[in-house]
Amino acid sequence: MAGSTQSPRARYREQTRAEIKEIALRQLAEGGTGAVALTRIAKEVGLSGPALYRYFDSRDALLTDLIRDAYADLAAAVTEAAEALPATTSPRARLRALATACRNWAVAQPHRYLLIQGTPVPGYSAPPETVDSARAVLGPFLPAFDGAEPSSAVRPVVTQMKAWADTDPPVSEWVRLNAPAVDQGTALAGAMLAWSHMHGVVGLEVSGQFDGMGHDGGTLLTAQMDSLADTFGLA
Amino acid sequence: MAGSTQSPRARYREQTRAEIKEIALRQLAEGGTGAVALTRIAKEVGLSGPALYRYFDSRDALLTDLIRDAYADLAAAVTEAAEALPATTSPRARLRALATACRNWAVAQPHRYLLIQGTPVPGYSAPPETVDSARAVLGPFLPAFDGAEPSSAVRPVVTQMKAWADTDPPVSEWVRLNAPAVDQGTALAGAMLAWSHMHGVVGLEVSGQFDGMGHDGGTLLTAQMDSLADTFGLA
DNA sequence: TGTACATCAGTGAACGCGCGTTCACTGATGTAC
DNA sequence: TGTACATCAGTGAACGCGCGTTCACTGATGTAC
Numbered sequence: 001m002a003g004s005t006q007s008p009r010a011r012y013r014e015q016t017r018a019e020i021k022e023i024a025l026r027q028l029a030e031g032g033t034g035a036v037a038l039t040r041i042a043k044e045v046g047l048s049g050p051a052l053y054r055y056f057d058s059r060d061a062l063l064t065d066l067i068r069d070a071y072a073d074l075a076a077a078v079t080e081a082a083e084a085l086p087a088t089t090s091p092r093a094r095l096r097a098l099a100t101a102c103r104n105w106a107v108a109q110p111h112r113y114l115l116i117q118g119t120p121v122p123g124y125s126a127p128p129e130t131v132d133s134a135r136a137v138l139g140p141f142l143p144a145f146d147g148a149e150p151s152s153a154v155r156p157v158v159t160q161m162k163a164w165a166d167t168d169p170p171v172s173e174w175v176r177l178n179a180p181a182v183d184q185g186t187a188l189a190g191a192m193l194a195w196s197h198m199h200g201v202v203g204l205e206v207s208g209q210f211d212g213m214g215h216d217g218g219t220l221l222t223a224q225m226d227s228l229a230d231t232f233g234l235a
Numbered sequence: 236m237a238g239s240t241q242s243p244r245a246r247y248r249e250q251t252r253a254e255i256k257e258i259a260l261r262q263l264a265e266g267g268t269g270a271v272a273l274t275r276i277a278k279e280v281g282l283s284g285p286a287l288y289r290y291f292d293s294r295d296a297l298l299t300d301l302i303r304d305a306y307a308d309l310a311a312a313v314t315e316a317a318e319a320l321p322a323t324t325s326p327r328a329r330l331r332a333l334a335t336a337c338r339n340w341a342v343a344q345p346h347r348y349l350l351i352q353g354t355p356v357p358g359y360s361a362p363p364e365t366v367d368s369a370r371a372v373l374g375p376f377l378p379a380f381d382g383a384e385p386s387s388a389v390r391p392v393v394t395q396m397k398a399w400a401d402t403d404p405p406v407s408e409w410v411r412l413n414a415p416a417v418d419q420g421t422a423l424a425g426a427m428l429a430w431s432h433m434h435g436v437v438g439l440e441v442s443g444q445f446d447g448m449g450h451d452g453g454t455l456l457t458a459q460m461d462s463l464a465d466t467f468g469l470a
Numbered sequence: 471t472g473t474a475c476a477t478c479a480g481t482g483a484a485c486g487c488g489c490g491t492t493c494a495c496t497g498a499t500g501t502a503c
Numbered sequence: 504t505g506t507a508c509a510t511c512a513g514t515g516a517a518c519g520c521g522c523g524t525t526c527a528c529t530g531a532t533g534t535a536c
Binding site: 030031032033034035114117118119120121122123134151152153154155156157160161163164167168192193195196197198199200201203204207208209213214215216219220222223224226227229230231 | 265266267268269270349352353354355356357358369386387388389390391392395396398399402403427428430431432433434435436438439442443444448449450451454455457458459461462464465466
């Protein structure tokens with residue numbers, strides 16, 4: 001809607017911006033953050049170097065955009081997966097489905113996953129909206145812990161998360177919005193553990209640590225989600 | 236012993252090599268892999284740029300050394316922790332202790348952890364001995380799964396690991412050496428899961444993702460190890 | 471509908487930088503007889 | 504113990520590179536009256 005009312009100039013501008021980002025992503029995939037170079041991007045788009053500064057204030061601004069996009073994209077993938085679940089889906093199946101959606105996204109585009117979850121880009125500080133995006137990714141996990149009864153092993157985590165929610169109103173609010181009926185400490189602990197499991201598997205997989213092990217990250221992740229469900233006494 | 240028979244020249248040489256690496260590590264800590272620059276290292280050691288080539292064939296050779304050292308160091312930390320355990324230590328306590336040793340090492344020197352487990356260095360291919368080092372880190376985890384009875388959640392992983400051991404003799408041999416009495420699939424699955432849990436927590440922690448969450452990686456990791464013990468029915 | 475002006479995309483030249491690496495060479499330290 | 508030679512650490516100059524970014528400028532596209 002906003003798109004169709006755009007002036008031709010603005011539309012063209014958006015198009016070029018998109019093309020620039022696309023090439024930047026390809027460079028990222030090929031050689032990591034350090035390989036994203038304005039000069040070479042310009043050459044590929046068919047522009048002179050300085051022209052890029054009409055579209056991005058600096059190299060950092062471009063990277064920021066890529067990071068923001070990646071977060072939003074991952075969040076969208078998870079949200080979409082959550083919305084595709086029938087209302088009758090068991091918590092266990094929900095965990096599986098969401099975690100798998102995350103992993104699929106990451107494995108399909110490792111460079112983007114590494115961009116947001118990997119080694120922090122040196123000298124670069126993430127925009128504050130990153131926190132919101134991380135929440136958008138994790139939000140759909142929260143309601144899976146409805147009626148959970150955490151085992152003694154994870155109870156310290158529940159306690160710590162409860163304390164966090166109690167002292168950080170936005171967090172508490174976020175949990176309430178996504179999972180109104182669930183104990184806050186339990187929901188947060190569950191989501192936290194799910195996140196950590198996810199990153200454990202995907203992080204290793206994406207860094208190529210499983211290569212030549214005749215071994216599949218999907219099996220590992222599913223198993224971890226299943227035992228997470230067990231740990232929280234979920235159906 | 237070998238050290239004391241070294242000629243003065245050789246000793247001096249080793250000393251300079253060590254100094255170079257030390258500075259490289261500091262650069263790594265300050266600005267990531269990309270910040271490791273021979274030119275600046277030389278200046279800090281008080282040598283001219285080309286002189287560094289007497290000590291390392293190239294920048295890549297230096298990085299290789301750093302990676303090898305880091306692996307060896309981490310492996311040593313874990314091994315040491317394993318040897319400090321009394322013979323009567325419960326499997327559960329063993330898992331906790333080893334995982335904590337890993338985490339302590341990583342948290343104390345995040346840049347080195349990121350060097351070996353983080354985003355792969357672009358254009359750099361790891362030396363094959365890396366596999367051995369990874370095994371040295373994971374080896375001490377294997378005997379913890381003596382007498383384990385894996386829950387149904389992780390049984391698919393056990394099956395997959397069993398298949399791996401059956402088709403990869405060196406792996407099978409490695410498991411047998413570290414945990415002769417344990418079912419190979421079970422031991423491998425346990426170590427794999429422990430590794431993944433470890434990386435999940437430490438990877439997020441080291442990338443600063445837990446900042447401002449009033450929340451501690453140690454609690455999370457301990458909880459994960461405890462539930463891993465539960466999942467495998469360990470005492 | 472035409473004109474005057476403002477906005478915007480894009481250019482080429484230039485700056486300054488630090489990088490990895492090669493080369494021909496010097497002087498000190500070790501080694502063999 | 505002395506001498507001849509080989510090895511090694513280190514130097515300064517130089518190469519070529521690509522990088523991010525600034526600047527003054529041109530020409531096209533939009534906008535207001």
